[in-house]
Amino acid sequence: MSTNFQFINLDYLDLMSDGDEDMKQTMIEMLLEEIPEEMEQMRVLNEEGNWKELREVSHKMKSTLSFVGNKEMTAANQQVEDIAKVGEGTEALPALLATLFDIYPKALDELKVVGAMI
DSSP: OOOOOSSOOOHHHHHHHTTOHHHHHHHHHHHHHHHHHHHHHHHHHHHHTOHHHHHHHHHHHHHHHHHHTOHHHHHHHHHHHHHHHHTOOGGGHHHHHHHHHHHHHHHHHHHHHHHHHO
16 A cells, blocks of 8 residues: 555554455454544543543553554553553643544544555
């Protein structure tokens, strides 16, 4: 697939699907479903100050984001997890979550394009 994307890099997804287009399509559909759900959970948990569960959702999101391949999202999510784990520096969470919320719809749009091309 020669299309250049700004918000996704599917090298890892391509590697894991090993040329199986059905598997790739299934993974893209999973990402399109899971990312919005996980992002909403993270928003609510941050508002509640529930750092333990925020860390758990952020940790789960690491594997999801590895398939998306967006370094900025991955880095922001890692920082969210690290902060939520220790419960210190939580004043940085709104900006980190804003980064995730800014990028993820754009990444999903690009994933939809890939899904339509398969």
